[in-house]
Amino acid sequence: NAGVTQTPKFQVLKTGQSMTLQCAQDMNHEYMSWYRQDPGMGLRLIHYSVGAGITDQGEVPNGYNVSRSTTEDFPLRLLSAAPSQTSVYFCASSSWTSGGATGEQFFGPGTRLTVL
Amino acid sequence: KQEVTQIPAALSVPEGENLVLNCSFTDSAIYNLQWFRQDPGKGLTSLLLIQSSQREQTSGRLNASLDKSSGRSTLYIAASQPGDSATYLCASGGSNYKLTFGKGTLLTVNP
Numbered sequence: 718n719a720g721v722t723q724t725p726k727f728q729v730l731k732t733g734q735s736m737t738l739q740c741a742q743d744m745n746h747e748y749m750s751w752y753r754q755d756p757g758m759g760l761r762l763i764h765y766s767v768g769a770g771i772t773d774q775g776e777v778p779n780g781y782n783v784s785r786s787t788t789e790d791f792p793l794r795l796l797s798a799a800p801s802q803t804s805v806y807f808c809a810s811s812s813w814t815s816g817g818a819t820g821e822q823f824f825g826p827g828t829r830l831t832v833l
Numbered sequence: 834k835q836e837v838t839q840i841p842a843a844l845s846v847p848e849g850e851n852l853v854l855n856c857s858f859t860d861s862a863i864y865n866l867q868w869f870r871q872d873p874g875k876g877l878t879s880l881l882l883i884q885s886s887q888r889e890q891t892s893g894r895l896n897a898s899l900d901k902s903s904g905r906s907t908l909y910i911a912a913s914q915p916g917d918s919a920t921y922l923c924a925s926g927g928s929n930y931k932l933t934f935g936k937g938t939l940l941t942v943n944p
Binding site: 757809 | 867877926
């Protein structure tokens with residue numbers, strides 16, 4: 718199993734450009750999520766999904782869009798990049814319970830994004 | 834709102850020492866508590882997951898405990914090695930799929 722994969726590993730954008738960060742998992746997990754990690758701020762949840770066709774906002778969703786058309790893929794779209802979106806982005810997946818809890822989280826290797 | 838705190842922010846120990854990393858959380862109504870390791874420039878690697886009904890979990894030289902009533906979890910590393918050097922993060926799993934992370938403890942094990 719490849720686990721959780723992310724592409725690209727590195728990306729440099731100019732202010733105003735748009736792009737999509739890709740995330741895929743092969744563990745048949747229903748729950749997938751996107752985090753950004755910034756120095757001194759820790760990991761912050763951007764968006765999450767509990768299954769195909771179902772997404773919801775996390776703590777810092779502004780400037781980002783997501784969709785979930787398949788169980789395997791959960792892309793993150795930056796609509797109009799801003800320097801404040803310079804960060805390291807992590808995708809994660811896990812199982813979940815009907816009670817609203819997630820199981821063991823598995824993380825991808827991350828995408829390091831710089832917005833000039 | 835759940836808050837997760839990890840103290841100390843950094844820890845330096847000599848090789849071979851047994852050590853304890855601390856994680857505290859404000860809301861005891863958690864479903865689980867997970868410990869991760871993060872190497873520089875890498876993603877997070879899951880170490881141990883403790884369900885709310887459990888008191889501890891063990892994997893090799895690692896032992897994690899959970900005390901919901903006091904809002905604390907500890908990660909015990911036995912016989913530390915230089916390869917254990919990394920940032921260790923804990924995260925509490927709550928309702929509505931919420932996972933709250935601490936900011937981590939940077940561990941350095943000196944040969």
